[in-house]
Structures are given as structure tokens and as C-alpha cells.
Amino acid sequence: MKRLAGWMLATPATLMIALLLVLPVAATIGMTFGAPGAGTWGVAQPYADFFTSGFRRRVLWRTFEVAGWVTVISLAGGLVTAYVVSRCPPRVKSILIVLAVFPLLTGVVVRSFAWLVLLGRQGMVNNVLQWSGVTDAPVAMLYTQGAVIVAMVYIFVPLMVLVLVGVLENIPEDLLQASSSLGAGPVASFLQVTLPLAVPGLIVGAVLVFTASFTSYATPHLLGGTRQMMMGTLLHQQAMVAFDWPGAAVVAAIMLVVIVATVLLMTRLARRMNPMTT
């Protein structure tokens, strides 16, 4: 009876997930397969078309490249910031966390747009460069891969900080005191105690940032333009402008596979590298 009640309570949520998530995703993936007799690759022809196009392969690779760089830089920046924040007295800590999270309160479009203003030919960065004599003429910074990476790092570092502060706070103070009493300096303590214990958090943060950067649309659209197309912007172009829904579905399916593979791989890695489980 209890079990039946449990099932019944779970039914509405299960139905919602099936109707609003599983079915649409299945329909999208179903759309990616061609007619059995079409082309040399049969039903997989749309995928063959994707991978034989130099442009589409370049977009996929660029998306990996940008998401990879954003993840690595956010990890480094987020770890240092989170370490400093977690060592502060409680009152300062809460102020710093609020400050770190503050950018998350505005939309991605607004934050990306701010970079349009900063990195433009007449923007603040170019003005400072010219005023200090580093360059004579404005440097073209917008619509480059660098601009996309810089803006995405700015967007995702707060996310990383939030994840890592929680992890670093939970590292027992006794362990650090023990390492220090055994003769380890601050650097050695950080590298041999704090960092290994923070690995699961680093991996969770990396998964979050990588998947969010891999699928992002607004930032590459605004700061990369058409010359720095990524998978999100390619998907939009295929569906909303070229009216090629099967082509867009192939892009979506490839993104889904990459993200699921990343999550599985990183989870396995996290389990293996977590010193608390060995």
C-alpha cells in the first residue's frame, strides 16, 4: 500500500518529465535520421553531411576549444578566489560571496553587451591602450575568439566560485593544522592537502562551466558574430533562418552526445580522484 502511494505520488512528476523532456528530445533525435535509401550512409546520412562539411567540423572544434579554455581559466580564477573567500572571517566571507555572485543577478545578454562596449574600437580598453601609448590605432578585439572567451569567463567564474567555496569550507581545519604541524608550508599544504580534497568540487564546477559554455548562444552571438560561430549559434541559424530543422536537430543531437559523454567521463574521473573514497 505504501509502495503504491509512493508510485502514485511520483506519477505527476514522471508524466511531466516524459511529456516535456523525454518525448521532445526523442522527437528531435528521431528527426535527425534520413530516409533508409538516401545517400551512401543510409539513415545516418545527415550525420555524414555534418562531419564531411569542413565548416561544421570547424564550428564543432571551435566550440570545444572555447568551452575548454573557458573551463580551464574559470577553474584557475575560481579556485584562487574561492580559496581566499573561504579563509576569510564569516562576516567578510558573506560580503565577498555576495559580491562574487552579484553579476549572476543580471542576464547573460546584458553582461555580454557590456563587453561589446568595453572591447569596441572606441571602448574603454582601446582608449586605455592608446592613452598609455601601447598602440597607436584601435585594436580590433570584438568578433574574435578571444572576446568570446573573455566574456564567457566573466560569466562563469561566479558559478565556479559558488561551487568551490562550499567545497573548500568543508575541508576540515584539523587536516591543515596537522599538515602544518608536520612541517608543510602554506604552498605545500595547499598543493598536498587542500587541492586533492577539492578535486570533486573542481570537477563538478568544470562540468557545469563546460556544458554551459558548450551550449551557450547569446555570448558567441553578440561577441563572436558570424565569424566565430559556435554550435549554439549554428543551431539557431539552421532552424530559425535556413528553415533546415533536420540539420538543426543533428546539431542538437551532437551537442547532447558531447554533454552526456562529458558528464559521464567527469563523474567517473571525480570518483577515481576523490581521496576520500580510497
Next chain:
Amino acid sequence: MPKFKTLALSSLSLAALLAAAPAAAQTFTISWWGFNGDKLQAIIVDPFQEICGCEVVFETGNNGDRLNRLQMRSGAGVDVIYLTDSFSQTGIEQGLFQPIDRAQIPNIDELYEMAQAPQGEFGPAYTIGRIGLVYDASQVNPPITSWSDLWREDLAGMISLPNITTTAGPMVVLKAGDHAGVSAYEDPDATFAAVAELVPNVVTNYNTGSEMINLFSTGEIAMSMTQDFTLAPLRAAVPTIEWAALEDGEIAVLNTLNIPVGSENVELAHQFINFVLSAEIQQQLAEEGVDAPVNTNVTLNEDQAAMWTYGEDNIARLQRIDYSLLNPARVQWLDLWNETFGM
């Protein structure tokens, strides 16, 4: 019995709601861009609501978005759709529009010939525009006089082109074919070799008119290719902007009105199109800086005419594009374009 009371009250209100529904005003849905909203409300929407006794509602967005939405609803949900001719041709090919009954739109006879039946039995054009080149005269010297100036070496890193997916984008390809001395339809390889020669001059390609205006106003670009409706806001942002007088001619863009196959107010839709094409409305739209007139009975003074493609001679000089040729080619060009600009 409070439960019974609640039930009875709900049933009563539901019945009242159902009874009231047929009495509500007829709804007439227009799909358009949403530009010049206040002026269109005053010139078109308010007077038309009085004539038809209906309530006018809108669906707004760019050509592609709106056509896509219409396609997803299999041509239903909209009574009249405003589109540029390249997108209305796509809609026609997708079977989304119904033929127009010209007997119900007598004002069509007053239009310039080019606007009467630009796409056969489907909708007429209500305005005519040009695609040409604009540049910032304070930065570009000597002035732009020909399409081939796009390839000028002194314009390196100064240009934004319309993306291939916009109305004006495919014209870049056609002009690149002309530059290479071939037909873009017959020799895409030579054409795209000429497009590739443009890459050093291009900062980025734009998708919307407002994006292009932003690029000018932030100093990212000094030249672009665009439709003439962007000229007024462009000059408001950058006063030194010039519309290039091209010796090799500009390209015509006709904005059309069509009735989707799923329209629930077909008769009213014909009435609306006739209303928009009347000399009186066309005159007001031109005077208020909304759209160039296509009704031959509209008369504009020199100042009013300066911003439009106005008069039979000017209209006849524009180059027409055959979208039944261009639209199929555009699918092939999309990949070549992406490979040229996105690698």
C-alpha cells in the same frame, strides 16, 4: 452547503463566459516587423479598426522568425503577413499563402506595374525599397561609386556585410559574381573566390538593421550594404553617413502583403490590403517617413521624395531579382558563405 454554492457559482460564471464569447469583437491578426509601431497604429490600425469593427492584434519579428512560426502552424493564426519579396517567395514555395482575389482589391490597378503582381497570383507589393551601399563620409575617401568598391584595399577591416540569411545578404553573392565576370548561379566557385577576396575588408556580418547601425555608431565599421529603410535611423546615429550613388545601379526590394492559407478572415484580409494600398494611406505613410509609396496617385514634394525611391523613372532603374532562381541557390550558397566567413 458552501461546496454546492461554490460549484453553482463557478458553473454560472462559466456559462456567462461561454455566452459572452460569440459577442466579442472579431479578431484580425497582422504579422509584421513591429518597426514604426506608433505611426502604423495611427495611420493604419486605428482607422481600419473603425472600418471593420474588429480588433486588430499583431505578431511581430523579423522575416525569418515570423515565416518560421507560420510554417510551424501550417499557415494558420495570421490573417495578413508583411514580408520582403525574398521571404514571401519562400512562403509561396512552402504553400503557406493563398492566391489573392484581385477583384476584391481594386486599388491594385493604381499601383506601379512592378508592384501589382510581383509574384504571380499572390500578394501585391505595398512599398518599394533599394539595396545599396552606405558609408561614413568622414572615414571613407574617395567616395563609394560602384559595387566593386567593396573590394577596395583601403577599406580593410572597415565593412560589415548583411549575412546570407537576410534579405540583402544574397545580393553580396550576386555582386561578387558580377565582380568576377560570371553568373553567380552558374559558377558558384568563381563567385565565392571573389567573396573570399572580401574577407580582409569584413569585420563581421550582421543579421539585423539595428545590429548594423550599432556597428557604425560604435566605430567598428565605416561601410555597409543595406536596405534604404535603415538610412534615417543610421543618419540619426552617425550624421556623416552617405547613401552611395552607384553608377552600376541599386537593387529593388518589394515588400509584399499576403494572406496565409489558414486565415480565418479572408474577406477582411482583402479589405485590409485594399485599404493599405489606397492613395490616401500611401500618401500618409510616405509623408510620415514610414514607407515609400507604390500608388501612382501619391504626390510628394521634393523634400518628401528625397528619402524614397519615388517616381516611375527611379523605380524602373532598379534591378529586379528573380527569387525563384535565387532561393534554391541560396541553400547551396549558405554553406559556401559559412565556409568563406566562418572558418
